Amino acid sequence: MALTSRGAARVVPLAPAVVLLALFMLGPVVWSFYGSFTNASLTGPAALNPEWIGLDNYAALIGDPDFPKSLWLTVVFVFLSAVVGQNVMGIMLAGLLRSAVKPVRSIASTVVVAAWVLPEIVAAFAAYAFFHSEGTLNTMLGGLGITGPDWLYSTPMLAVIIANIWRGTAFSMMVYSAALAEVPPELTEAAQLDGANGMQRLAWVTLPVIRRSISTNLMLTTLQTLSVFTLIYVMTGGGPGTDSSTLPILAYQEAFKFAQVGYGTAIATVMIIVGAVFSVIYIRALRPEVD
Amino acid sequence: MSVATPAVTPRATNRRFSSGFLTTVTWLLAIGFFFPVAWMAMTAFKQENQAASDPPTWFFAPTLDQFRAVLEGGSMVYVGNSVIATGVSTVLVLLLGVPAAYALSIRPVKKVSDVLFFFISTKMLPVVAVIVPIYVVAGQLKVLDNIWTLVVLYTAMNLPIAVWMMRSFFIEVPGEVLEAASIDGAGLMRTMRSVLLPMVAPGIAATALICVIFAWNEFFFALNLTASQAATVPVLIVSTMTSEGLFLARLCAAALLASLPVILAGWIAQKQLVRGLSMGAIK
Numbered sequence: 001m002a003l004t005s006r007g008a009a010r011v012v013p014l015a016p017a018v019v020l021l022a023l024f025m026l027g028p029v030v031w032s033f034y035g036s037f038t039n040a041s042l043t044g045p046a047a048l049n050p051e052w053i054g055l056d057n058y059a060a061l062i063g064d065p066d067f068p069k070s071l072w073l074t075v076v077f078v079f080l081s082a083v084v085g086q087n088v089m090g091i092m093l094a095g096l097l098r099s100a101v102k103p104v105r106s107i108a109s110t111v112v113v114a115a116w117v118l119p120e121i122v123a124a125f126a127a128y129a130f131f132h133s134e135g136t137l138n139t140m141l142g143g144l145g146i147t148g149p150d151w152l153y154s155t156p157m158l159a160v161i162i163a164n165i166w167r168g169t170a171f172s173m174m175v176y177s178a179a180l181a182e183v184p185p186e187l188t189e190a191a192q193l194d195g196a197n198g199m200q201r202l203a204w205v206t207l208p209v210i211r212r213s214i215s216t217n218l219m220l221t222t223l224q225t226l227s228v229f230t231l232i233y234v235m236t237g238g239g240p241g242t243d244s245s246t247l248p249i250l251a252y253q254e255a256f257k258f259a260q261v262g263y264g265t266a267i268a269t270v271m272i273i274v275g276a277v278f279s280v281i282y283i284r285a286l287r288p289e290v291d
Numbered sequence: 292m293s294v295a296t297p298a299v300t301p302r303a304t305n306r307r308f309s310s311g312f313l314t315t316v317t318w319l320l321a322i323g324f325f326f327p328v329a330w331m332a333m334t335a336f337k338q339e340n341q342a343a344s345d346p347p348t349w350f351f352a353p354t355l356d357q358f359r360a361v362l363e364g365g366s367m368v369y370v371g372n373s374v375i376a377t378g379v380s381t382v383l384v385l386l387l388g389v390p391a392a393y394a395l396s397i398r399p400v401k402k403v404s405d406v407l408f409f410f411i412s413t414k415m416l417p418v419v420a421v422i423v424p425i426y427v428v429a430g431q432l433k434v435l436d437n438i439w440t441l442v443v444l445y446t447a448m449n450l451p452i453a454v455w456m457m458r459s460f461f462i463e464v465p466g467e468v469l470e471a472a473s474i475d476g477a478g479l480m481r482t483m484r485s486v487l488l489p490m491v492a493p494g495i496a497a498t499a500l501i502c503v504i505f506a507w508n509e510f511f512f513a514l515n516l517t518a519s520q521a522a523t524v525p526v527l528i529v530s531t532m533t534s535e536g537l538f539l540a541r542l543c544a545a546a547l548l549a550s551l552p553v554i555l556a557g558w559i560a561q562k563q564l565v566r567g568l569s570m571g572a573i574k
Contacts, residue, residue, distance in 0.1 A: 013390030024447035028424035117557035119508035227417030267422035
């Protein structure tokens with residue numbers, strides 16, 4: 001009796017939160033997974049009574065030339081803007097800020113954090129205004145006598161990758177600042193006495209010590225970047241053609257523009273699988289649980 | 292001795308040089324990050340023809356015309372919706388999240404890591420994957436374009452990160468403090484109210500500010516689930532884009548006004564925010 005009431009005391013505070021999340025976040029995902037095996041659509045007879053069509057949506061995906069391209073663009077976008085861009089830039093900024101004098105440190109970190117707290121739609125417009133053919137970047141290049149290309153048309157992926165690095169680096173910077181502050185100074189000092197230079201100290205002392213933070217942060221930034229929609233949609237609309245249509249853009253267009261809900265949810269399912277694959281790789285490669 | 296002395300000097304110079312170099316790099320990066328925001332802020336004070344000029348107008352008489360136009364154009368409905376969606380969802384997140392974070396930290400339930408993983412995994416789900424079912428079900432329940440739909444969704448959206456952050460503050464409360472309270476005969480509610488909550492209050496405040504920032508900024512649900520009645524400020528920004536004529540300066544003014552609350556919140560809470568978010572990630 002006492003045991004059950006204690007068990008209840010522990011579960012009761014959690015229950016409302018878990019139920020709410022299950023209902024409004026996991027529920028839709030389960031619905032979406034089920035939907036990917038049907039011919040559900042937004043309009044027409046299939047909207048009310050979708051039929052089970054097995055793996056037809058997935059078979060159609062494999063046959064659709066847009067899909068492998070979109071999958072590839074997504075991997076490129078995640079790898080370059082999150083794994084490389086935000087993490088390397090984040091750790092670099094965190095290191096720089098540690099060695100900077102106090103006023104520089106507080107101003108610089110405030111500025112980087114400001115880019116991160118901006119509403120997503122505002123950040124997306126700011127990036128659009130920066131990169132479009134008569135935008136700020138080309139205006140400045142024009143001042144130097146260089147005629148810049150229409151970045152969003154000729155190099156859409158490069159533009160959205162840089163924009164996502166700009167927007168997201170602050171989070172990595174915050175995580176790595178906290179992680180670096182926890183590295184015992186004796187360790188790096190000892191390595192320094194043993195004659196290790198700056199790069200060697202980073203590679204053999206600092207990075208191994210903070211690898212748990214690296215693993216967690218890689219996972220968070222990857223999953224975050226995998227679901228980026230507004231930034232790309234506002235900047236390029238997934239275009240020109242489908243040249244910057246990552247999986248979220250493709251799934252959204254299929255489901256809402258072309259009303260193919262079943263097909264769109266199949267793409268969304270693939271998206272969740274891609275995220276899971278990335279996560280497993282990080283957990284295996286960096287073994288955060290071993291200390 | 293004579294060998295050691297010259298070896299010291301270049302190294303010291305080298306260090307001074309590299310620290311100057313690093314400071315410069317830090318400044319350049321900070322300026323790079325700030326530039327698009329500064330440009331937007333400057334454009335908001337221009338007239339439309341100045342905003343569209345090429346080469347850009349650097350010197351101009353600043354005007355508040357664009358802000359006036361934004362504020363006069365019926366924008367109060369959007370602001371009101373944003374305030375409701377942000378305020379109510381943040382209160383709900385705290386009401387649901389504080390007990391959950393408490394249960395996961397001070398007297399851990401079994402399999403804490405599994406529960407935590409469940410929380411975080413829902414935060415990391417791509418919104419595009421959940422929007423279709425939510426749209427269809429909301430349509431059937433006739434709650435599209437209803438501000439309370441956004442309130443519920445924002446609560447669910449912010450709950451995982453709030454629990455995650457608050458747990459990192461709760462686990463720092465020393466167990467002895469709580470034992471002392473219980474030895475003194477304080478019950479659970481009493482301990483909560485007069486010992487625990489005051490200690491974690493700064494953390495809860497930072498969490499609340501994060502929730503305010505995320506809810507105020509949320510665009511994707513608002514765009515897809517609202518029309519005229521329940522549209523929020525981010526949707527207003529999009530609607531300042533017109534198909535004809537110049538709109539850049541007005542867009543920038545709207546964007547600047549929409550960003551002010553979150554920039555202010557981020558600035559006030561920066562220290563707690565950095566701590567809360569990153570401790571959640573490393574502990």
